[in-house]
Amino acid sequence: MVLAFPALASAAVLYDSQGFESPLYNLGLLPGQDLWVSDSTAGMGDPVVINDPTGSGMGQVVEIDPPGTEAGQWQGAYRPAGPSLPGVTTIEWDQYRVDTGDNFWYADHIAWDGWWAIQWDQNGQASAQTWDFGVAIVLNKWQHVTYTFDTINQTVTVDIDGTSFTSPNAMTDPDVDGIDLEVEPTPTAGDGPVLVDNVRITGPIPEPSVFLLAGLGLLALLRRKK
DSSP: OEEEEOOOEEEEEEEEOGGGOTTTSOSEESTTSTTOEEOOOTTSOOOEEEEOTTSSOOOEEEEEOOOSSOTTOOEEEEEEOOOOOSSEEEEEEEEEESOOOSEEEEESSTTOOSOEEEEOTTTOEEEEETTEEEEEOOSSSEEEEEEEEETTTTEEEEEETTEEEEOSSOOOOSSOOEEEEEEEOOSSSOOOOEEEEEEEEEEEEEOOOEEEEOHHHHHHHHHHHO
16 A cells, blocks of 8 residues: 655745846846736836945845826836745845835736735834834845735734834735736825845745555555456
8 A cells, every 4th residue: 555645845935036137147138038928008118227326335126116296107027926825925126216206116926916915105114014014124234124924814014123013903815926027107296216126936836646555565565456
């Protein structure tokens, strides 16, 4: 008899931008590189890979900088990386903001039919999901943003440089599919770019099933076949 035990799951990197560095990424438009696709409205341009303009030694980074101040349009890009298995998945990145006059939206899918969150111009905070705020954004410095999803217990937590907030509401998305980044201009003062680097998604992956041969059971099976 062959006993097949269910596959276990271990954490693995589902996507790593590797700092948006060459040779994986070249300077210029982000969509079209490493499975990234455009998610911008007409006339708003697309995110670009540029050399870090902050003097912080980040190398190549992504700049998302839609023109104008008209809300309801945006510049963005999506990178698939899933769906993840049940368990704990993280999405993390580094960001630099000179102001919070624009809305910085992000979701796990380009369809925006699951988890999404926002850094809102009205309060300068990042939500854990939808309008569940939040953690304050610090300007003019690189900050590390981490979202942790427990798709079994349906919880989501945002952490920025060690300050965390967990949504009081259940996360209803059963998996994490990737990362969609959008910046929406608003009439609020300040329309500086959002800079993003070191995007990384980590989540459970299956391990090979473990098989055991039970000697006595196998022998009994063979005898029945005689």
